[in-house]
Amino acid sequence: MSQLAVLFTSVALVVIGLYAAIFVDNIIKKIIGISFIEEGANLFIVGIGYKSGGIVPILAPNMDVSWFTANASYPLPYGLVLTSIVIGASTLAVMLALVMVLYRRYGTLSTKVMLADTSKQEEYDE
């Protein structure tokens, strides 16, 4: 049941994030949407490692190995998510830095205004 709740929450985060990233004009809201997608993916991976009634996957010195393997939750997804969070933070920092530069240049957070010239070029290409 808990795993199902995690799955639904992660799907909801990804869908809300995709909506914001694609349809919202404000660049900060767009970036928040992108963070939603990233966190949805991270939550989903954390959910994979979850085991109902399981223990923390740290093998104590006096613990029986076969009991530990049968009861510990799967640690690999947690390791992956930690890395993913760090990458997400770096990406977020670079995006916000670019937004700061562009905000100083254009005085607005509207992507329609900020990226107007690059969009015109793409429309011409298409």
Added chain:
Amino acid sequence: MNELIPLMVIVPMIAALLLSAFSKFDKVIKVLAFVVAFCLPIIPLVSNYGLHYFGGYQPVLEPITNMTYHPAITYSFNFMQQIFIAIIGLLTFLVIFIYLTKYKKVSGPYLFLVFMGTAAVTALILTDDIFNMFVFFEILALAQVGIVAASSIDYSYEMALKYMILGSIGSPIMLLGIGFLLALTGSVNITDIVLAIRSGIVNFKSPVFLISLGLIFFGWLYASGLPPFHTIKSGIYSKAEPHGAALLQSFTVISMISIVLILFRVYSVLPIFEVLIVLFSVLAMILGVSLALTQTDFRRMIGFLAVGELGFIGLGIGLGTQFSITAGLFQALNEIVITALLFIGFGAIVNATNEVDTRKLGGLLAYHPKVSIMLLIGGLAMAGVPPLSGFQSKLMLVQASLSCGYPELSILAIMVSIATFVVFVKTFYSMFLRPKPHDLDVVTKDVPRAMIFAMAVLLIIVIAFGLFPDVVTNGISQYVGGMIH
């Protein structure tokens, strides 16, 4: 265990960090950047083939299923990786050389981005771990954005942000796909995943497996700049410095083939996989060359031609035979070299004229004969004119399509090659052969010697691969045979 294998990633990565840390000491970073860049193509050539297990954790035999699994990140180094890493190292050296000779005061952060990008693509092609692939895919995207933003070209920040937004949507979607694959197989090691699928432990007909293909495939389309991401990819090339664009396109090609080879190993059991690859590759070929025909900015023109060439690579891999995949990988190697030559050559013209619009250029053959002749040969190689390298790989691709029973794909490949020839000749005529416009000033500026040197080195490779393709294709074919069987 081969200890030199991880050095191919660690050396550029540490160099990047040192260059960033000592960015105030101009002479120190110039010397360091040059020395490390010089070493980059040498390390893969002196390293032995083999595997490297990080932390020394060897594969373990699992007693219940009686199968081996890999507890640590594994790097695999073979002829295919060697040739690609050596070429990327050489290209990085040439780009660094151009950069160091072009500017009196160099930027530590820019050099950091170049080396970090090189480290990331090297890791991408070496890794046998799908999550490690994702990590370096993200690092590469950040390096690419930085290289574009660091250029002094108008709207480079805007293009960098746009690329970053798309990338930030594509990457978590790819991560979700990896998550689904992890949920199915319990592993992120590609060999283990493949073994689990082939031995029937994982049902490859399950919808979760299909969903994971769709999600990772989406990330691959973004990384490769295949449709629908082709315009943004050619956009970032046009907003980077020409030598930076030369490196960016090579990053794209390497990330494309690294990810698609992983996808091939995991998903080739699904018949739809090869159809998808061929479909998007054909779209890229048609869109790339058609959009290149309409361009007046020659940087965007090469960008779109590069997208079209990516379609050829995808076509080879999508056909799925040993010969076709070898042809695709040989085409990838040729594309890296030829497109880099074109970007650097046209960059030399920008340097001399400060103009990128082909309608405003003309008569440059008289002023820059060396550059024009080298560009002409590069363009002919891209179009597939014999005996240059592009001809050999495209001929192999045509033969592969015919032998797979798809003559229509062969005809398409030939037509796209002819269209590429037309695009290039049209641009070459506009820039070099027709009379010089009165308002064009080209007399006072010379082309930097470093650019001529870089072009000459790349041209030698283009001719050598064209004359002796077997030197490369035999080794690649052996690797592909091992991968398929």
